[in-house]
Amino acid sequence: MTKKQKKTRNRILIVLALFIILLIADKTGLLDNIPEIIIFFVYLIPYIIIGYDVIRKAFINISHGQVFDENFLMMIATFGAFGIREYSEALAVMLFYQVGELFQSVAVGKSRQSITDMMSIAPEYAVIVREDGQTDEVDPEEVSVGDTLLIKAGEKIPVDAIVLEGESFIDTAALTGESVPRKVVVGDEIISGCVNGEGVLKVQATKAYEDSTVAKILELVENASNKKSRMENFITRFARYYTPVVTIGAVILAILPPILGQMAFSDSIRRACVFLIVSCPCALVISVPLGFFGGIGAASKIGVLVKGSNFLEAASLIDRVVFDKTGTLTLGEFKVASVNPFNGVSEDELLKIAAIGESVSNHPIARSILAAYKEKFSGATIDASNANAKEIAGHGISAVYEGKELLLGNAKLLEDKKIPFMAPNEYGTVVYASLGGKFIGSIVISDVIKPEAKEAIMAMKKVGVKKTIMLTGDRKYTADYVAAQVGIDEIHSELLPADKVDRVEKMLDEADNKSNLAFVGDGINDAPVLMRADVGIAMGSLGSDAAIEAADIVIMDDDIRKISSVIKIARKTIRIVKENIVFALFVKVLILILGALGIASMWLAVFGDVGVAVLAILNSMRAMKIDK
Amino acid sequence: MKKTYKCEVDCANCAAKMEDAVKKIDGVVNARVNFMTQKFMLEAADDVYEKVLDEAIKACKKVEPDCEIETA
Numbered sequence: 001m002t003k004k005q006k007k008t009r010n011r012i013l014i015v016l017a018l019f020i021i022l023l024i025a026d027k028t029g030l031l032d033n034i035p036e037i038i039i040f041f042v043y044l045i046p047y048i049i050i051g052y053d054v055i056r057k058a059f060i061n062i063s064h065g066q067v068f069d070e071n072f073l074m075m076i077a078t079f080g081a082f083g084i085r086e087y088s089e090a091l092a093v094m095l096f097y098q099v100g101e102l103f104q105s106v107a108v109g110k111s112r113q114s115i116t117d118m119m120s121i122a123p124e125y126a127v128i129v130r131e132d133g134q135t136d137e138v139d140p141e142e143v144s145v146g147d148t149l150l151i152k153a154g155e156k157i158p159v160d161a162i163v164l165e166g167e168s169f170i171d172t173a174a175l176t177g178e179s180v181p182r183k184v185v186v187g188d189e190i191i192s193g194c195v196n197g198e199g200v201l202k203v204q205a206t207k208a209y210e211d212s213t214v215a216k217i218l219e220l221v222e223n224a225s226n227k228k229s230r231m232e233n234f235i236t237r238f239a240r241y242y243t244p245v246v247t248i249g250a251v252i253l254a255i256l257p258p259i260l261g262q263m264a265f266s267d268s269i270r271r272a273c274v275f276l277i278v279s280c281p282c283a284l285v286i287s288v289p290l291g292f293f294g295g296i297g298a299a300s301k302i303g304v305l306v307k308g309s310n311f312l313e314a315a316s317l318i319d320r321v322v323f324d325k326t327g328t329l330t331l332g333e334f335k336v337a338s339v340n341p342f343n344g345v346s347e348d349e350l351l352k353i354a355a356i357g358e359s360v361s362n363h364p365i366a367r368s369i370l371a372a373y374k375e376k377f378s379g380a381t382i383d384a385s386n387a388n389a390k391e392i393a394g395h396g397i398s399a400v401y402e403g404k405e406l407l408l409g410n411a412k413l414l415e416d417k418k419i420p421f422m423a424p425n426e427y428g429t430v431v432y433a434s435l436g437g438k439f440i441g442s443i444v445i446s447d448v449i450k451p452e453a454k455e456a457i458m459a460m461k462k463v464g465v466k467k468t469i470m471l472t473g474d475r476k477y478t479a480d481y482v483a484a485q486v487g488i489d490e491i492h493s494e495l496l497p498a499d500k501v502d503r504v505e506k507m508l509d510e511a512d513n514k515s516n517l518a519f520v521g522d523g524i525n526d527a528p529v530l531m532r533a534d535v536g537i538a539m540g541s542l543g544s545d546a547a548i549e550a551a552d553i554v555i556m557d558d559d560i561r562k563i564s565s566v567i568k569i570a571r572k573t574i575r576i577v578k579e580n581i582v583f584a585l586f587v588k589v590l591i592l593i594l595g596a597l598g599i600a601s602m603w604l605a606v607f608g609d610v611g612v613a614v615l616a617i618l619n620s621m622r623a624m625k626i627d628k
Numbered sequence: 629m630k631k632t633y634k635c636e637v638d639c640a641n642c643a644a645k646m647e648d649a650v651k652k653i654d655g656v657v658n659a660r661v662n663f664m665t666q667k668f669m670l671e672a673a674d675d676v677y678e679k680v681l682d683e684a685i686k687a688c689k690k691v692e693p694d695c696e697i698e699t700a
Contacts, residue, residue, distance in 0.1 A: 053694075060693050070641070105638055112664060226660050226669075236644055285640040293664045 001106060008102045015050040015095055022046075023088060036085075043087035051078065051094040068243045070280040077276035080254075081602060084266040089602040093277060100610030104286055107617045112293075122218055123192065126158035127151070129202065140192075140209040151201045159192045159212045161203035169197035175217070176303040176557035193217065216548065220305055224296050227308025228289075231577055235288045239281035246592070250275035253596060267598065274595030277605040283584040287616035288577050294623030295573030301626060303556040304566050305540070311552040314535045316570035319515040321465050321563065322504060324529070325472035325479065327522025327539055328560055329486055330447040334364050336372035337448075340424050341441040348376070350441045354433055355382050357399040357408045360389040365429060366397075368445050396431070404436035414439065427481035446478075452561050453486040459564035463571075466515075469507070471500050497525055504529050520563065521551075537563060565626075573623045580616040587612045629677050635661060635668035635688075636696035646695060649687040655680040661688075668697050 001009065022043065025031050031039055048055075051074075058071040066072070074097055081090035126140045129148040140158040143149065148164065151157055157170070169181035172194045181197045184190055190203060193214035209215055228236075254272035257263035292309035299306045306312050326332045341350045355373035358366035359382050373382070387406075389399035395416070396409015407413055414421050414432050421432050421439040428446030432439070450456075457468055469490040472479045479493035492503055508517055511534075519526075519533035527550035530536030538551030539558040548554050555562050591608045594600035600608075637643045643663035650659040650670065658671040668688075672680040681699065688695050 057693055061691075064690050066691070070639075101638070108640075108663075112666070226662055239641060239644075280641075282639060282641060285644070289640060289664055 002109070005102060005105055005109075008098060011050055012095065012098055012102065015046045015091075018046040018049075019088075019091055019095060022091075026088065039087065040082070043091055044082075047078070047082075047091050047094055050091070050098055051075075054094065054097070068247055070243075070282065073243070073247065073276045073279050077273040077602075080269050080273045080276070084269050086270065086602065093273075093602055093606045096606045096610050097277075100613055103610075103614050104282065104617060107614075107621065108286065108290060110621075122214060123156040123158040127155075143205050143209060145205055145208055147205045149203050149205060151196045151203060153196055153198050153200065155196055157190050157192050157194050157196060157203075159205045159209050159214075160207040161190055161192075161205050163188050163190060163201055163203050165202035166199050168199040168201050171195040171197050172557070175213070217305065220307060220548070224306060224308050227310050229292060229309035229313040231313065231574075231581070232288050232292065232309060235281075235284050235581070239285050242281050243279050246275055246279040249592075249596075250279070270602065271595055271598055273602055274600050274605040275592060277602065278588050278591045278595070278609050280609065283588075283609070283613035283616045284581060286613065287580045287584070287620045290617060291573055291577040291580065291620040291623045294620060295569055297624050298569050298573075298626050299553075299566055302562060302565055303559075304562050305548070305554040305556065306566070306570075307552050307554070311535060312570045312573055314516050314570075315518070315553065315566055316574040317514065317516040318518045318535060318567055318570075319465055320467045320469065320507065320511070320517045321460055322469045322471060322507065322517060322519045322533070323488070323560075324500065324519070324521040324526050325470050325474065325482060326447060327558075328450075328520045329453045329470065329482060329488075330449050332522060333448060334368040334429075334445050335448050336368055337428050337444045337446040338424065338426060339372075339441070339443050342422065343438055343440050345435075345440045350433060350443070351376060353401055353406060353435065353440070354408055354431065354443055356387050356401060357389050357397045357406050357433075359387070360399075361391055361397060365431060365445050369431070369443060401435060407434045408432070427478050449482055449485055450560065452559060456560040456563065457487045459561055460567070463564045463567045465564075465567070471495055471503060473497070500526065501528050501532060504532055508532070508534070518563070520560065522558075537566075569623075569626070576619055576623050580619055583619075584612045584616055629674045630658075630669065630671040631677075632667050632669045634698040635666055637661065637663060637666065637692060638694060639663075642692040642695070645691045646688045649691045650684045653680060653683050653687060656684065659684065 054071045055075050058069065058075040061069040061072060074094065078090040078094050081093065123140050125137050126143045127150045128136045128138055128143065129150050130136060135150055143159050149158065149161060163184055163186050165186065167185050170184050170190060171181050172191070174195070175191065175193050189206070192212040250272040253275060254268050257268045258265045289309070292312060295312050296306045296309065306315070323329050339347045339351050341347050351373050354369050358369045370382070387399040387401060389397055391397055392409065392413065395413040396407065399406040399408070407417060407419070408431055411421070411423065411430070411432060414434055417434070419434045419437060419439055421434070421442070424430060424442050424444055426444045428444045431443045431445065433441055433443070460468065467490060468488050469492070470479065470483050470488045471492045473495050474493060476493045479491050483491045495503065504517070504519055511517055516534035518535040518537055519529050520537045521530050522539045530538055530550040535553060536551040537553045537555065538548065540548060540554040540556040553566060587608055591600050591605050595605060637646065640663045643661040647659060647661040650656060650661070655672050655676045656670065657673070660669040662669070670681055670684055685697050685699070688697060
């Protein structure tokens with residue numbers, strides 16, 4: 001609790017005690033023989049203790065011309081109660097109003113705290129190593145690019161950096177929700193906001209604090225609650241009319257029946273006071289954004305950044321998900337899928353021969369063969385100095401191996417040389433190899449399908465996604481293969497980047513307004529589609545600025561299973577917010593009706609009003625919890 | 629120039645009112661009072677920024693006397 005809250009709490013406790021004493025005294029008849037004027041003052045003292053700030057604010061606001069201010073309304077309601085000699089009601093209304101306000105402020109503070117804790121990625125300090133070897137603890141903002149930093153086990157990485165010395169496991173959970181630590185060695189890039197797991201790392205800063213991942217993410221999360229959802233806007237607009245309308249209703253209710261001779265003034269004023277008590281829209285105004293804030297917090301807890309309440313609202317309506325294949329359903333990394341030796345060459349030998357030939361090339365396919373070789377022979381180096389390897393543009397590579405001509409490349413290369421070969425029946429890009437004019441086998445390289453892709457698609461179906469669609473520039477055979485593997489419903493293959501926008505636009509046109517289309521991309525050259533779709537979901541892959549900027553929702557660790565989780569969180573949030581709106585409006589309207597009929601007392605009104613606010617806030621806090 | 633300040637405000641409705649009031653000030657390009665994060669953001673031209681900020685704080689105090697904006 002803050003100082004202010006503690007002060008209010010103490011005032012409430014004191015006045016509550018006085019109130020109970022007065023209540024007992026009243027009921028036991030102790031106050032019966034005391035003159036009215038003294039009783040008035042006996043109640044006035046605790047009333048002032050509990051309500052002086054409300055009255056002060058009310059007067060300040062009236063002087064500024066703000067009539068429909070909740071303080072003013074509470075003041076009028078309680079003054080009205082005093083006027084009709086309902087002293088204990090007047091005191092109770094003010095007392096419970098303050099209880100409600102305190103509760104709201106504490107609850108909001110609590111949930112704010114737990115969300116910021118969830119996002120507790122902001123580093124508090126950085127340790128700079130000076131040239132003379134001295135270390136200095138500084139604010140992360142003082143670190144400049146190129147500085148050498150020391151990060152001990154358990155410390156947060158202050159800025160994006162590259163490892164100079166040391167090895168460690170890095171805990172990225174705060175950023176990605178991923179609980180398995182990542183191994184880093186010399187030369188690896190490390191991302192700010194992660195925690196160094198074990199060893200001491202000496203790193204060089206590659207970015208200043210404000211350009212670092214952590215600062216960007218914090219900014220994004222803080223701004224997220226600025227982008228308001230339709231529901232929040234509705235409530236703000238509603239509040240603007242609700243209070244004046246109810247207040248005018250109260251005035252009419254106070255004046256009209258007595259003038260018409262239907263009711264005594266004391267009775268009509270009592271009913272009007274009930275109106276005034278429920279005229280504050282606070283339950284709605286607080287609980288709606290709090291619900292969204294909680295939902296965004298829950299998403300960030302699993303490593304998904306939702307860039308605004310409006311996007312969370314949009315995500316709850318997703319019923320079609322369009323994937324850009326590379327980088328979402330597949331890893332976007334080429335890997336050797338199979339080595340198919342032929343003519344008596346062993347698998348290892350074929351891989352080795354291919355690696356020697358490909359060592360001159362920088363092509364992704366060449367690199368994947370080299371990587372496969374290094375993996376298999378645990379880091380063995382390749383001596384290609386005698387190979388005389390040359391690239392044949394558009395075809396492949398020619399080299400010399402053990403005195404014989406080595407050819408590595410596509411089908412065309414071998415066809416041109418009139419070397420017979422066998423095509424493997426597999427998906428992916430094929431590299432054929434021949435040695436001394438003889439076909440010795442093929443290596444198939446493919447983009448690896450994410451192991452979790454199938455599960456992710458199934459989970460989406462489970463949460464009500466009706467259709468999954470894949471867009472890709474790849475040839476049909478590859479596209480169909482991937483789609484069949486992961487269970488995609490509709491395939492559009494052999495597309496140019498511009499076609500993708502067209503296709504998505506067409507799909508958007510087909511849709512009705514009640515459902516939304518999500519586009520999932522890796523953020524590389526699909527920014528226009530990400531922006532065009534109802535909900536753009538990007539793979540964050542830790543630090544890709546383009547993706548983070550273009551998308552509405554960013555999945556920090558590229559795990560597409562989280563798409564269904566976000567949809568679930570979004571739906572839950574919306575459900576909670578709707579419950580709150582309906583519940584609060586229902587109770588308020590009910591009290592208004594009962595109040596107008598003279599059935600609801602001021603007691604009921606104040607309990608109703610505060611109670612609704614409290615329940616709505618508690619309900620909103622559920623949005624922060626993640627259902628397993 | 630666009631800057632964000634810490635801002636203590638007690639009720640969501642007041643935050644909305646403060647935002648409205650600040651947006652009406654001459655020279656304000658954009659303004660936001662974020663109740664959830666307790667932040668106040670003000671965007672205005674560089675040359676008049678100090679003046680606009682001053683006015684904005686006054687406007688906020690007028691709407692919600694209890695609010696606290698830290699400009700330090």
